[in-house]
Amino acid sequence: MAWSDGLNQGSPTYEIASCENARLRVVAGPGTGKSYAMKRRVARLLELGVEASSILPVTFTRVAAEDLHRELVGMNVQGCDELEGRTLHSLAFKVLMSEHALAATGRVARPLNEFELEPLLADISDAHGGKRIVKKRIKAFEAAWARLQSDEPGYVQSAQDAALERELISWLIFHESMLIGEAIPLLYQYVRNNPAAPICAEFSHILVDEYQDLNKAEQGIIQLMSENAEVCIVGDDDQSIYSFKHAHPDGIRQWLTANAGAADIELAECRRCPTRVVDMGNALISHNQDRPVPRALNPRAQNGPGEIEIIQYNTIINEINGVAALIENLVANGTPPGDILVLAQRSVIGTPIYESLVQREVPTRSYYAESELSAADAQRRFALLKLFVSREDRVALRWLLGLNSNNWRAGAYRRLRAHCESTGASPWIALEQLSSGAIAIPYCGSLIQQFNLICEYLARLEALPGLADVVNELLPDNNADLRDLRALALQTLDIVAGDREEFLVELTSLIAKPEVPTEVSDVRIMSLHKSKGLSSPVTIIAGCVQGLLPRLPDASLPLAERQAQIEEQRRLFYVGITRVKSVPEDGKPGRLVLTSSRQMPVADAMKAGIQPAQTYMGNAYLNASQFFRELGPSAPAPRQG
DNA sequence: GATCACTTGTTCCCG
DNA sequence: ACAAGTGATC
Numbered sequence: 001m002a003w004s005d006g007l008n009q010g011s012p013t014y015e016i017a018s019c020e021n022a023r024l025r026v027v028a029g030p031g032t033g034k035s036y037a038m039k040r041r042v043a044r045l046l047e048l049g050v051e052a053s054s055i056l057p058v059t060f061t062r063v064a065a066e067d068l069h070r071e072l073v074g075m076n077v078q079g080c081d082e083l084e085g086r087t088l089h090s091l092a093f094k095v096l097m098s099e100h101a102l103a104a105t106g107r108v109a110r111p112l113n114e115f116e117l118e119p120l121l122a123d124i125s126d127a128h129g130g131k132r133i134v135k136k137r138i139k140a141f142e143a144a145w146a147r148l149q150s151d152e153p154g155y156v157q158s159a160q161d162a163a164l165e166r167e168l169i170s171w172l173i174f175h176e177s178m179l180i181g182e183a184i185p186l187l188y189q190y191v192r193n194n195p196a197a198p199i200c201a202e203f204s205h206i207l208v209d210e211y212q213d214l215n216k217a218e219q220g221i222i223q224l225m226s227e228n229a230e231v232c233i234v235g236d237d238d239q240s241i242y243s244f245k246h247a248h249p250d251g252i253r254q255w256l257t258a259n260a261g262a263a264d265i266e267l268a269e270c271r272r273c274p275t276r277v278v279d280m281g282n283a284l285i286s287h288n289q290d291r292p293v294p295r296a297l298n299p300r301a302q303n304g305p306g307e308i309e310i311i312q313y314n315t316i317i318n319e320i321n322g323v324a325a326l327i328e329n330l331v332a333n334g335t336p337p338g339d340i341l342v343l344a345q346r347s348v349i350g351t352p353i354y355e356s357l358v359q360r361e362v363p364t365r366s367y368y369a370e371s372e373l374s375a376a377d378a379q380r381r382f383a384l385l386k387l388f389v390s391r392e393d394r395v396a397l398r399w400l401l402g403l404n405s406n407n408w409r410a411g412a413y414r415r416l417r418a419h420c421e422s423t424g425a426s427p428w429i430a431l432e433q434l435s436s437g438a439i440a441i442p443y444c445g446s447l448i449q450q451f452n453l454i455c456e457y458l459a460r461l462e463a464l465p466g467l468a469d470v471v472n473e474l475l476p477d478n479n480a481d482l483r484d485l486r487a488l489a490l491q492t493l494d495i496v497a498g499d500r501e502e503f504l505v506e507l508t509s510l511i512a513k514p515e516v517p518t519e520v521s522d523v524r525i526m527s528l529h530k531s532k533g534l535s536s537p538v539t540i541i542a543g544c545v546q547g548l549l550p551r552l553p554d555a556s557l558p559l560a561e562r563q564a565q566i567e568e569q570r571r572l573f574y575v576g577i578t579r580v581k582s583v584p585e586d587g588k589p590g591r592l593v594l595t596s597s598r599q600m601p602v603a604d605a606m607k608a609g610i611q612p613a614q615t616y617m618g619n620a621y622l623n624a625s626q627f628f629r630e631l632g633p634s635a636p637a638p639r640q641g
Numbered sequence: 642g643a644t645c646a647c648t649t650g651t652t653c654c655c656g
Numbered sequence: 657a658c659a660a661g662t663g664a665t666c
Contacts (some may be wrong), residue, residue, distance in 0.1 A: 060643085060656090061656085103645075130658080130659070130661095131657090131658065131659085132653080132658075213656095241655080241656095242655085242656075243655095244654080244655060244656085245655095245656075345654080345655075346654075346655095386651095405646075406646080406658095407645095407646085409645095409646095410646085411644065411645070412644095442643065442644090442666065443644060443666060444642090444664090444666080445645090445665090446645080446646080506649075527654095528655080529655050529656055530655090530656070532656090551653075551654065551655090553653095572655085602650065606651085606652055608654080
């Protein structure tokens with residue numbers, strides 16, 4: 001199939017695919033076919049004979065990368081097999097390893113699992129303003145300290161930033177590890193300071209999807225790699241929802257001024273949504289003030305108006321049951337479960353809906369806790385496996401030493417670490433000496449006790465004859481929390497039978513790259529952030545209450561800041577409602593259901609971060625989201641559920 | 642008397 | 657889930 005098959009010359013899609021300007025920006029609203037246009041552009045390049053290895057498609061998620069690959073294979077474009085879509089993270093890791101950029105900094109590429117961050121935070125947060133502040137600061141560190149679109153990446157902004165960076169890196173060096181998010185600042189520094197590095201000339205064509213979600217450091221990496229490359233960026237400032245990683249809608253807006261002479265093409269026809277949803281989306285997003293070029297989506301008449309409902313329940317319990325019953329009913333009447341998408345901004349709302357659906361025997365998948373490593377027990381056993389493979393895995397040891405303590409035994413561990421740093425002994429060796437009484441450090445009793453437990457367990461594993469027995473002991477068959485991890489471990493055993501280290505490497509990479517199912521057959525429940533890039537014939541957004549969607553900014557913040565936060569919440573809701581897909585020829589008009597409730601237990605409200613307007617007898621009283629009113633006249637009147 | 646583990650009040654999430 | 661407050665322990 002040729003890249004231009006079925007495209008009308010002069011149509012925006014054709015223009016995007018064929019544009020020969022070395023700088024091209026595509027602004028594409030939700031459902032306007034940007035992935036389709038990108039795919040055609042890549043196909044054209046491959047047909048022209050551009051080497052697949054010199055094309056870099058950057059996507060926001062691994063799923064999107066695999067989608068692109070699959071679609072190109074489906075088009076049967078020559079060379080598509082070698083074409084690899086990449087997330088910036090995976091690119092960063094690959095470059096840091098292959099170009100020895102990491103080795104030059106004396107760092108070790110042992111990434112920290114999410115759960116392994118806990119002891120790190122416990123170890124450094126006391127001296128740096130508490131856990132919450134430190135977490136925020138680490139986010140800024142991962143953005144190379146460029147918090148604003150106007151910031152230059154690579155420079156700390158305050159003495160506190162500098163102090164945190166010193167202590168963080170010192171911890172990471174001592175533990176011979178790195179943060180996953182650290183790949184971005186490290187790659188930024190590398191390409192910034194080594195303009196002659198191979199990576200800066202490796203690609204002749206760079207395509208970036210979801211550009212509005214790149215922070216300044218990520219934008220900088222693209223720019224530094226594209227001196228001699230043709231660049232095409234695609235995105236939508238109205239869908240910028242990642243301010244918590246310091247991305248800003250101004251990034252994609254200013255790209256045009258920073259790249260003089262660039263071509264600019266807009267995709268405005270919403271091919272996905274029912275026309276009323278398009279009208280509602282346009283009305284909603286027009287309430288945002290920070291929009292230098294107000295745009296609107298064009299509805300596609302043949303999609304039909306769609307079916308839209310807004311329902312308010314008395315209590316959160318009724319809302320959860322109401323949504324579950326609605327879904328059960330739809331499925332009973334022939335809607336495939338995979339056609340239903342439930343969005344809820346907090347798991348306190350999403351998880352009960354999930355549980356209710358499971359009880360009703362509707363096939364459902366929750367995306368709140370998707371990892372094999374979400375359960376505490378799975379984390380413990382995985383850490384033990386790491387330590388079984390290497391006693392010198394300092395992160396795994398640190399994690400296990402802190403177990404069953406609410407501050408991860410930070411004080412005692414600090415003494416141990418100080419001892420290690422002054423003598424050069426590794427933590428494992430020092431602990432062996434402490435345990436045998438060869439040396440003594442005050443206040444380390446409970447740490448040593450914990451160490452002895454770890455040793456006992458490892459000795460038991462060592463007594464087992466083979467790796468398969470170790471897997472059986474560590475990840476027994478009868479435990480639901482361990483099921484997914486066990487499945488991956490068994491899968492790994494088939495590939496690597498003997499060597500421990502190879503086994504762990506293989507297992508770790510399987511965990512990092514979960515298989516993405518091509519066919520969705522379950523009802524999906526997730527947050528609005530996760531729904532980006534998805535679409536579904538039935539979309540339900542639950543928990544549309546003031547305080548949750550939008551979440552209300554802290555009153556102590558400056559007005560401009562509060563305004564910006566509300567506008568991002570509005571963009572989030574805009575992303576949510578535009579997930580609805582109309583396929584009239586298949587009898588799927590596209591259905592959007594927005595629900596809210598009047599009351600929920602105060603404890604749940606607090607857990608979800610809602611500051612209720614009023615509370616009485618343990619109940620929080622809630623109002624429907626302000627966004628309902630902003631949906632304009634195309635939205636139906638809310639009804640009681 | 643410094644530092645520990647554990648209990649008691651408040652509660653900024655989202656990939 | 658976190659930060660601050662409490663008797664208990666080194």
